[in-house]
Amino acid sequence: MPMKTVLSIPGHEHPHPREVSLDEIRLTLGDCRLCPLWETRTNIVFGVGNPYARVVLVGEAPGANEDAQGIPFVGRAGALLDRVLEDCAGLHRSDVYIANVLKCRPPNNRDPKPDEVEVCSPYLREQIRSIWPDIIMTLGNPATHFILRTDLGITRLRGMVHKTGHFAVLPTFHPAAVLRDTHKLAELETDFRLLGQLVRGEVPLPAEQSVLNTQEE
Numbered sequence: 001m002p003m004k005t006v007l008s009i010p011g012h013e014h015p016h017p018r019e020v021s022l023d024e025i026r027l028t029l030g031d032c033r034l035c036p037l038w039e040t041r042t043n044i045v046f047g048v049g050n051p052y053a054r055v056v057l058v059g060e061a062p063g064a065n066e067d068a069q070g071i072p073f074v075g076r077a078g079a080l081l082d083r084v085l086e087d088c089a090g091l092h093r094s095d096v097y098i099a100n101v102l103k104c105r106p107p108n109n110r111d112p113k114p115d116e117v118e119v120c121s122p123y124l125r126e127q128i129r130s131i132w133p134d135i136i137m138t139l140g141n142p143a144t145h146f147i148l149r150t151d152l153g154i155t156r157l158r159g160m161v162h163k164t165g166h167f168a169v170l171p172t173f174h175p176a177a178v179l180r181d182t183h184k185l186a187e188l189e190t191d192f193r194l195l196g197q198l199v200r201g202e203v204p205l206p207a208e209q210s211v212l213n214t215q216e217e
């Protein structure tokens with residue numbers, strides 16, 4: 001099936017920050033059939049949280065629990081995410097906004113395909129433009145690669161605050177990866193503590209744009 005990148009919100013062809021509401025973006029997404037994932041999904045998982053959040057968390061794609069409920073991060077990885085948000089950053093799920101690069105579950109939780117990212121990611125981009133947070137925390141490689149436009153691995157990028165355009169970007173491990181390898185838990189907690197410090201202004205947001213080498217050495 002040919003796939004094309006389409007996101008056109010009538011009257012908002014070149015939306016400014018916070019000009020288009022999340023509800024309008026959700027309406028535009030409708031019963032999306034831009035890629036074949038619609039055939040196997042139960043629910044579109046649009047996103048959840050505070051439309052005025054200073055922090056947007058970006059995951060990869062819905063899993064089985066998220067597909068069943070239509071809400072991001074409601075399985076075991078979500079429980080860990082809620083725990084580190086609260087214990088390490090001092091934030092509640094309702095303080096932030098949570099969305100994924102893909103809005104539909106890839107079968108068997110396989111990695112997103114580049115053409116799926118291409119057609120789906122305009123919705124995430126518009127969600128971010130609508131909320132216009134100060135900080136984007138990316139969870140795992142696909143989210144980090146999409147937001148920072150780099151191929152560098154998460155292990156190289158995490159633990160640092162990057163800046164792209166208006167946004168401070170804080171990459172960290174995906175909570176599901178931490179559940180698979182608990183050695184990563186301490187680093188996940190460190191990254192969420194840094195998130196809390198950024199939100200409280202104890203660590204300044206970066207002023208300089210990040211320059212990232214897009215080639216792995």
Ligand code: URA
Binds near residue numbers: 066072073100
């Ligand atoms: N993993 C993700 O990347 N997103 C979810 O919503 C759930 C699990």
